[in-house]
């Protein structure tokens with residue numbers, strides 16, 4: 371009889387044959403900075419996640435860097451929004467000031483990234499500018515993305531994360547960066563981004579004013595092949611890393627992309643995935659810490675090099691000191 375159980379007999383035996391591991395250095399922490407608040411604000415639908423003030427952002431980023439987190443990605447929540455999201459490209463706006471302070475104070479201790487999109491900044495909540503019929507205008511949006519990319523690069527990001535799913539956005543941003551002398555600023559492309567119900571809590575996090583949906587630019591959840599096409603295009607246009615988003619409902623896509631991509635592959639464990647685990651754990655229905663690590667290991671097993679997760683800083687703290695530093699119930703995950 372074959373006896374696979376032999377390899378599961380003791381913790382040491384299981385540790386010996388464990389195929390995937392977690393590393394703080396491959397985690398990226400998404401962070402929100404909000405204009406015009408005096409104290410950090412809690413998010414009801416994402417317990418434990420804050421909309422930061424500039425000062426609390428700096429402190430949390432420093433803490434993440436000290437714990438060995440690999441990077442952070444910044445989202446801005448402006449006090450006022452307009453039709454073309456002007457705050458996003460204004461060098462003096464709160465978001466670009468926050469980037470500049472991060473770079474000045476955190477330096478190169480972790481990779482500083484900014485989400486590049488318009489939805490947080492527009493009064494209609496779409497990821498692009500609208501034409502006279504209220505439809506997202508792809509090519510007019512690319513002009514705005516170029517302006518935002520330059521503002522973020524001048525403020526000091528190491529890497530830009532374009533998340534709007536416009537056609538040609540990576541080529542446009544790469545060209546704008548190069549033309550402005552920012553050849554060293556990288557692009558982490560949200561390449562295979564699906565039109566997902568799991569973004570729900572994020573809409574609270576950025577005070578989104580979206581009424582419709584994003585189905586004309588984000589991918590149809592029913593499709594896998596399209597993800598490979600989007601990744602191939604983004605790589606050809608100059609993406610340094612590519613991403614699959616959301617995470618857990620799209621592990622098959624992640625595996626396919628990891629097998630096909632010539633550049634490193636990231637995955638975004640999004641707000642709804644975070645909220646589901648936190649909510650079930652708050653009800654006592656699952657073991658929170660173990661569920662978190664199991665979900666992160668699943669991404670590594672499916673081929674992710676880089677993981678964006680709202681738990682990045684907490685998990686990095688757990689990982690300090692290796693398995694022996696972990697609480698006993700978590701040791702079996704690393």
Ligand code: PBG
Nearest residue numbers: 487489533568569572640641642
């Ligand atoms: C778009 C953007 C979104 C997220 C990251 N970038 C929202 C969307 O596409 O609707 C979602 C992240 C999350 O849900 O955690 N700027």
